[in-house]
Amino acid sequence: MFCPHKNSYLQLVCAVNPRVINKAVDRAMEKKHFDPRTEAPAAQRLESMQPSLYAPHVDITRARLGFGRVGLRLINRDLHSPDHLVQLQALHSIWDQVQISENAMFLINLHVGYRLIDLMLERDAVVREKVCLILTILASYYQGRKQIMSRIKIVENLMWLVLRDRREIRYAAAYTLRTLSSDRCSVETLLTCENIIENLLKMVKNDYTGIVLLHLKTLENLTEWNPEGPLKANAFQIMLQLFSNQDPRIVCGAMDCMTQLCKHPIGKQLADIYDLTFVLRPFIMSQSIEIRISAVGLMEYTTLTTRSKWRAKECCEELTKRLVSLCCGTNKPPLQLRSMQVLINLCDCPDIRHHMKRHWERKVKALKIRNHEEWDGTTETTSYGLETGHNYRTMCIEGVETIKNDYGDNAEVINVHSYLRRMHEVKARLFYAINWKSFKD
Known part of the structure; x- marks a missing residue:
């Protein structure tokens, strides 16, 4: 045998x-014998991979030809085929191929972005959704973003989809817009589009949670580049309303966007008018760690003005006690760093400084900061970091925020050692601020 x-x-x-x-x-x-190619369904896909909009008579797992360079040229050409079924097959095939970086770069060189932009407003909902998903993958490459943003028409098409289309396509279009807004050069082009800030703020107030989260991240990226436009469009008041939302993710997104608004002098004045420091007091005691991190990050900018410091003096004992307790939480280095910076801001007020020196100086001096072996560059202490030691970057940790530098040319690069060194510097500045005297004996 x-x-x-x-x-x-x-x-x-x-x-x-x-x-x-x-x-x-x-x-x-x-x-x-079990053969996955002959059993139904043809591809044993996970349930989460099933699309929400199904294309008729299209099996994305079966290819008519091997996708070499010739095959990619053919499916790129079939995007504008008069046969609708061939067009759908080409779209699904390109969606599979752009997952491979080499094929994605080859398709970008074939100017597939221009062809996809022409298909964004097709009558078929499947075509519109797939085009947005493919453009999202292409926008993650520098060459793809450059090609896509060379046609400003894409922003108008995306805004049309975001405002008027069905839910699945609004989500896909919002995801594409968020990916494009993550690049500084693309942000400058996006802001040239008329009413983009106003339209996003309109959709943030009454849309589904997943779509609102994407819009909030887009607004944060656009506001970081130029906060004047959102401030003129009443973004401050809208974000303040979102603080009362039941979903903690929306609250965090609104606080992150508000942080960018408060970097502008007008934003600081509005924070004083609306007494934002007092508004944030219950949030720094929230059970959600994400809300606490975002609230303390926003408080870094709301406590910069003289008016806010003297206003915080009214709840000095409660506020300083909570912030010092957050500084002692070594499991959350970003929360620890932001809390120390807020205390540094508050120490400019003499009464708060004397209170800190009298009650919390010894605790601040004994403040413990983790070393690089105890911390793996994330906001949470997980068993993965403890089990794998220095090889923690090979593990997949879902749902954990990664620490990134928030200044410099390499803002997206993770650097645990420089982050911890920065924490030691901030601790030294806090100890200096507590012991600072306005005169010398």
Whole structure:
């Protein structure tokens, strides 16, 4: 007999084809072989991979030809095929191929972005959704963003989809817009589009949670570049309303966007008018760690003005006690760093400084900061970092915020050592601020 798995014969010469013998034996034993290519469904996909908009008569797992360079050129050409079925097959095939970076770069060189932009407003909902998903992948490459943003028409198309289309396509379009706004050069081009800030703020107030989260991140990226436009569009008041939302993710997104607004002098004045420091007091005691991190990050900018410092003096004991307790939480280095910076801001007020020196100086001096071996560059202490030691970057940790530098040319690069060094510097500045005197004896 022939063993197909080991590719070997149990006898040297046989008059009958060994595979026939194997099939006869299997049939006699009623043994069934599971073949994923012949069972239904054809591709044993996970349930989460099933699309929300199904294309008729299209099986994305079966290709008519091998996707070499010739195949990619053909499916790129089929995007504008008069046969609608061929067009759908080409779209699904390109969606599969752009997952491979080499094929994605080759398709970008074939100017696939221009063809996709022309298909964004097609009548078929499947085409519109797939085009947005493909453009999102292409926008993650520098060459793809450059090609896509060379046609300002894409912003108008995306805004049309975001405002008027069905829910699945609004989500896909919002995801594309968020990906494009993550690049500084693209942000400058996006802001040239008329009413983009006003339209996003309109959708933030009454849309589904997943779409609102994407819009908030887009607004944060746009506001970081130029906060004047959102301030003129009453973004401050809208974000303040979102603080009362039930979903903690929306609250965090609104606080992050408000942080960018408060970097502008007008934003600081509005924070004083609306007494934002007092508004944030219950949030720094929230059970959600994400809300606490975002609230303390926003408080870094709301406590910069003289008016806010003297206003904080009214709840000095409660506020300083909570902030010092957050500084002692070594499991959350970003929260620890932001809390120390807020205390540095508050120490400009003499009464708060004297209160800190009298009650909390010893605790601040004994403040513990983790070393690089105890911290793996994330906001949470997980078993992965403890089990793998220095090889923690090879593990997949879902749902954990990664620490990134928030200044400099390499703002997206993770650097645990420089972050911890920065924390030691901030701790030294806090100790200096507590012991600072306005005169010398």
